[in-house]
Amino acid sequence: MTTSYKDTLNLPRTxxxxxxxxxxxxxxxxxxxxSNKLYQQIQESRRGxxxxxxxxxxxxxxGDVHIGTALNKILKDFVVKYKTLRxxxxxxxxxxxxxxxxxxFKVSQEMRKEFEAQWTQSRKPLQDSWKDEHDPVLVEEVTKQLKQKEFLSPQNIRARCLENAxxxxxxxxxQFRRLGVLGDWDNPYLTLxxxxxxxxxxxxxxxxxxxFVYRAKKPVYWCIVCRTALAEAEVExxxxxxxxxxxxFRVVGQPKxxxxxxxxxxxxxxxxxxxxYNKDLQYVTAKxxxxxxxxxxxxxxxxxxxxGxxxxxxxxxPTEQFATIEYDHPFCQRRxxxxxxxxxxxDTGTGFVHIAPGHGLEDYGLGLKHGLPIYSPVGDRGCFVHTNDLPAEQQLPETLFGKSILEKNGKSEANDAVLALLREKNSLLHQENYSHSYPHCWRSKNPVIFRAMDQWFIKIDHAQFRERALAEIDRVSWIPxxxxxxxxxAVQSRPDWCxxxxxxxxxxxxxxxxxxxxxxNGEMIRHFADLxxxxxxxxxxEKSASELWSLVKPRDWKGEQAVSKSNDTLDVWIDSGSSSRSVLKQRKELQHDQKTGDEIWQADVYLEGSDQHRGWFQSSLLLSLAGNGAAPFKTVLTHGFIVDADREKISKSKQAQGGYDKPQTAEAYVKKYGADVVRLWVASQDYRNDIVVSEERVNKVGETYRAIRNALRYQLSNLYDFNPAQHTVADDQLTGLDRWILGAFSKLEAEVITAYDQYEFHFVYQKVSQFVAVELSAVYHDAIKDRLYTDPANSRRRRSTQTGLYRLVRGLCAMxxxxxxxxxxxxxxxxxENGGASVHLSTWQPRPFALTEREEQTWRRLFAIRPAALACLEKERQAKSIGKALDAKxxxxxxxxxxxxxxxxxKESLRELLNVSQLILSRQPEGNxxxxxxxxxxxxxxxxxxxxxxxxxxxxEHPLLCGRCVAAVRLAVP
RNA sequence: GGAGGCGUGGUGGAGUGGUUAAACACACCGGACUUAUAAUCCGGCAUAGUCGUGAUGGGCUAUCGAGGGUUCGAAUCCCUCCGCCUCCGCCA
Structure with a gap:
């Protein structure tokens, strides 16, 4: 074509x-x-x-933001942005x-390494005078431990933890911001x-x-060497x-x-x-x-x-007899x-398990159930001691007192002494070495012991609290x-909260x-809260017990004077679980001003992984119910966990073991694909199930992204000369094709809104991507090229289509x-003419666009004809009789x-739909x-x-042009 | 130990009683266009058995983890089994 004609076309520009x-x-x-403070602008725009x-x-x-954490944050951002949009x-x-x-754990690990390095450097030879009297190795060990304890003091550890956090x-x-998550990042809430x-x-x-709060004993892992309680994570x-x-064990009343x-x-x-004993097992008496x-x-x-x-x-x-049986302890004065x-x-042992409620979790549970004392006659150093849990005469015998449990070369004083006692009392039937898997302290590598310690608990069955919590659960909407x-x-089965x-x-x-x-004491706690x-x-x-005590002691205190302070901290679940009080009730911007009662501060939605049913959902519920009198949430949304292409979970610990080559930080994906593709991938997943992340999947979503982007680009590129204020064509003046697409789009909008309202983002993804691929790309965008490019720029038909495109591109961007x-x-x-404001400041209230009954029916007919016609065209194309559809009649x-x-x-709509030059309808009177x-x-x-x-x-004048183009050219070239 | 989920074509993934052998996409193969061009459009694309031959196309049957059941009819409802996975068990 000559350049001059090409210049008369309204080709896309963007x-x-x-x-x-x-x-x-x-x-x-x-x-x-x-820099524009977009988040603040949005909040301002929604004032009231x-x-x-x-x-x-x-x-x-x-650590870095894990891809699972990113998923969670992105889902939250979907909800917040959607609600804002509406x-x-x-x-x-x-x-x-x-x-x-x-x-x-991490910090003290680092600090221990530092300490080791310093220690090795600064170690001095022992003085000779010590060598005579003391074991030099022992002396060094003791000194080292003292120094280390000093180095790892709570204050030092806390300072480093703070820095780290x-x-x-x-x-x-x-990293969260990079994901496109908008929020008040300058004023987050921190539990510290x-x-x-x-x-x-x-x-x-x-x-x-x-x-609700009481103090009792409970067994915890204890390392004698480190003299500390261990969490399960510290046990290997x-x-x-x-x-x-x-x-x-001699049975009472039955000799021998x-x-x-x-x-x-x-x-x-x-x-x-x-x-x-196990009531499902068959027991016998062996004579x-x-x-x-x-x-x-x-x-x-x-x-x-x-x-033997x-x-x-x-x-x-008979198992029933166990109900009445009693036995004498082999060497203690009790039954x-x-x-x-x-x-x-x-499978192992004798079918009887010896129960020491102070030394095992199962034992503890059984002890609680039957009201046994939590007796744990072992001190911090791992030596037998007397305690207050049993009457003096029932305590362990004097010969055991002070004996250490600490093992050396597979033996311990305590074990040896117990064995000796058993032999003495003729109670030992057999002894042997037994090799098995046993928990050890991750640092000292010593076997740990289970030891009951005083702990604070929240009583779950206090004042019918458990029942109230269960009732409250029913008032919350749980999705899924x-x-x-x-x-x-979780609430039904949970023991008291340690x-x-x-x-x-x-x-x-x-x-x-x-x-x-x-x-x-509540009053004192509040006093400390102020401090x-x-x-x-x-x-x-930092302060001594007496300083603290004198600060908070009520004037009319009649009880005993405090002599020491607690060294314990609160379970971190109390930290995050009390956010209803520390955040929901505190932040002005979170109050539902138009509501009353608890609804003023209650959150509409909590959204976390399914593990939080036992975790944050529960701790938040229990604490809020106990402290505020109501659940902190109205709806709780849950998502599954990220698994990799092999449907195995992606965990941090796995990477720590090394050789785990699948990327699992959010950053890795963002750096490769960009945040929008990652976000689209999140949207594409049905998060109620496990969520599979792999290069292949993200790639595939990237294809969808390109399709959407291209559709937007096509629409924008054909709006370069469109001014909505001047050129918009009224609904009833739009061409059939434009009315059809706007009708279809209106249906899409309704579906998308339903999907969003139900938090089903993967339906949004599916519906939109399908609409883009089928209705837009394959049909509408293809069919309207001709009128957009070749009609006179200001013709009604072209402006009609631009009106359609304008509404489509705005709607698509919004949704x-x-x-x-x-x-x-x-x-x-x-x-x-969009005014330069961000899409995130806009609202989306789609106007329904309904086709008439006749239109609906006609388009159903036209689309029924289309496949047959396209097949026919394809056949001709194969036969080389035509190339593109425009070559055909x-x-x-x-x-x-x-x-x-x-x-x-x-009829003209159908011709456009088929993209052919000519369409002939020749009616036969009969047959269908x-x-x-x-x-x-x-x-x-x-x-x-x-x-x-x-x-x-x-x-x-224009020998190469058709009549329509002649007219267009005359209009285009003044 | 407890709780829950899943199993659809080469892949992802729709589909919960008939209009679905199965949307849409990706991958792959073939074609068109060069006026969305690192784009766009069109077509083809499951496996097995079987019939048959007017032959590079057609008919029938079975198959949506396996088996059984309900029903006129099931990927879709019920039961059993197999397989896979996740969460929880005082780590957060």
Whole structure:
């Protein structure tokens, strides 16, 4: 074609790039948002609007943002942005969980390394005078431990933890922002904030005053060498050889009759208070010589062999009799009973488990159930001691007092002493080495012990609290609905809440010891809340017990004087769980001003992973119910976990083991694909199930992204000369094709809104991507090229289509803006006369666009014809008789029943739909068969519009043009 | 140990009683266009058995983890089994 004709076409123009370049472009836009204070602008623009509060569950301030954490944040951002888009005032206050073991663990690990390095450097040779009297190795060891304890003092650890937490808050904040998540990033809530800690303590004070909190013993892992309680994460399992023993317990009132127990920890026998049996097992009495031994029938042969019973008879022992049986402790002055327990197994031992509630979790549970004392006669140094849990005469014998449990070369004083006692009392049936997996301290590598320690608890069954919590659960909407079972199960089965931790990095429990009894008092706690709000909780660690006591002691205090302070901190679940008080009730921007009662502060939505049913959802519910009198949320949304291409979960620990090559930080994906593609991938996943992340999937989503971007680009590029104020065509003046697409789009809008309202983002993804691929790309965009390019620029038909495109591009940008935050904002700027404001400031209230009954029917007919016609065209193309569809003439033969009575305009719509130059409808009176024929079009190809027309060359001035183009050219070239 | 989820074509993923052998996309193959051009459009594309031969096309049957059941009719409802995965068990 000659250039002059090409210049008369309205070819698309736009600077909206086809290539997204997200990785480079997104950070620029982000910067723009931040310097314009976009988040603040949005909040300002929604002032006075109905409020919608999504309360952020605080991620742990540790490490880079994991892809799973990113998923969570992005889902939250979808909700917040969607609600904002629909006109709500939806503030987002991000939070961080700052205290807790993982940080303290990491920090103390680092500090220990530092200490080791310093120690090695500064070590001095021992003085000669010491060498004579003391074991030099021991002296050095003791000195080292003292120094280390000093180096790792709570104050030092806390300082370093703070530094560490703050560092990672910054890192994560940057990474969250990069994902396009908008929020009040400059004013997040941090569980380490003075104000937060203070409000947390005030909530705690309420709960204490209401009588929920009590002190009791509970077994924890304890490392004798490190003299510290260990969390499960600090325990590693290793093979260990234990001195296992078979011991006989004399049955009361039945001479020469014994229950046989087996244990791998003889040192726990002094704490034995009961035995457990399994009521589903069959027990027998084995008569060996004069003695009778009761044990599980299935293990009798094994036990007999070990104990050297060559000649014995067995008689069944009815399980019911255990209910009344009592036995004498082999070397303590007390008696025990037998209790049924499911955990008694039939594969090792004797069918009886020796129960020491102070030394095992299962034992503890059984002890609680039956009201046994939690007797744990072991001190911090791992030596036997006397305690207050039993009357003096029932305590362990003097010979054991002071004996150490600490093992050296597989032996311990305590075990040896117990074994000696058992032999002395003729109670030891057999002893052997037993190799098994046993928990060890991760640092000292020593076997850990289970030891009951005083802990603070929240009583769950206080004042019918459990029932009230379950009732409250029913008032909350759980999505997906199985979540309600999860949380109910968690609340139903949970034991009392152990809220104290023997840890430094946390909120101190402001309790005092008066020498014997603990003082935990609501008024004093509130006093400390005020002090901490001013000075921070380091105050507790810096001041002495007497200083603190004198500060908060009520004037009218009549009780004992405190002599020491608690060293425990609150379980971090109390930290994050009290956010209802510290955040929801505090932040002005989170109040539902138009509501009353609890609804003023209650959050509309919590949205976390399914593990939080037992975690944050539960701790928040329980604390808010106990302290505020209501659940903190109205709806709880849950998502599954990220798994990799092999459907295995992606975990941090896995990477720590090394050799894990699948990227699992959010940053890795953002750097490769850009945040919008990552966000689109999140939207594409049905988060209620496991979410699969892999290069392949993200890539695929990238294809969809390109399709959407291209559709937007096509629309923008054809709006370059469109001014909505001047050129918009009224609904009833729009051409059929434009009315059709707007009708279809209106349906899409309704579906998308439903999907968003139900938090089903993957339907948004599916519906939109399908619409883009089918209705837009394959049909509408293809069909309208001709009129857009070749009609006179200001013709009604072209303006009609531009009106359609304008509405489409605005609607698409709006509906996608919660997902494609960067791309839609970019495209928004290119929409004519859009005022330069961000898409994120706009609202989306789609106006329904309904087609008439007749239109609906006609388009159904036209689309029924299309596949047959396209097939026909394809056949001709294969036969090389035509190239593109415009080279063809299509002849349709069918009854009126099939084709309907088409108006000229409808017929023209069909021609456009098929993209052919000519369409002939020849009606047969009878039959409902539709026949389609495609032939080479009549006339000649117009140089300008490529249509084949019979009037090409009719105008001598433009011998290569059709009549329509001649008219257009005359208009275009003045 | 407890709780929950999943199993559809080469892949992702729609589909919960018939209009679905199965939307849409990706991958792959073939074609068109050069006026969305690092784009766009069109077509093809499951496996097995079987019939048959007017032959590079057609008919029938089975198959949506396996088996059984309900129903006129099932990927879709019920049961059993197999396989996979996740969460929880005081780590957050």
């Amino acid at each position: 600077d909206f790039a086809m290539k997204a370049g997200l990785v480079e472009r997104e950070p620029q836009r982000l910067q723009q948002w931040e 609007a109905p409020r919608f509060v999504l309360h952020d569950g605080p991620p742990f301030a540790n 006109g709500f005032s939806a503030p987002y206050i991000p939070g961080w969980d700052c205290h807790g073991l993982p940080i303290e 703050q560092h990672f808050i910054d890192v994560q904040r940057r 904030d003075k104000k937060y800690e203070a409000d947390e303590l005030r909530l705690f004070a309420d709960i204490v005053e209401k009588g 399992y290793a093979e260990h050889v234990s001195q296992s023993v078979f011991v006989k 009759t014994f229950i046989v127990i087996w244990t791998t920890t003889p040192w726990t026998l002094p704490a034995n208070l009961a035995v457990a 060996v010589g004069e003695e009778n031994f009761i044990l599980f029938r299935g293990l009798l042969p094994a036990v007999a062999e070990k104990c 019973w060559t000649n014995y008879t067995e008689t069944p022992f 025990g009973k037998a209790y049924a327990a499911d955990f008694v197994t039939s 609905d199985w979540g309600v079972n999860r949380i109910k199960g 809220i104290s931790r023997q840890r430094a990095w946390g909120v101190p429990i402001p309790a005092f010891l008066d020498g014997e009894k603990w003082i935990l 901490f709000e001013q000075h921070g909780s380091n105050f507790w660690f 996608l803006s919660p997902v494609l935050v960067f791309t839609t904002d970019e495209a928004w700027e290119f929409i004519p 299509v002849i349709l033969d069918g009854s009126a029943q099939v084709l309907g009575e088409l108006t000229d305009e409808e 068969e539709l026949t389609v024929e495609a032939v080479k079009a009549d006339g000649q190809k117009c140089e300008r519009c490529w249509h084949w027309e019979t009037d090409v060359g009719a105008e001598p």
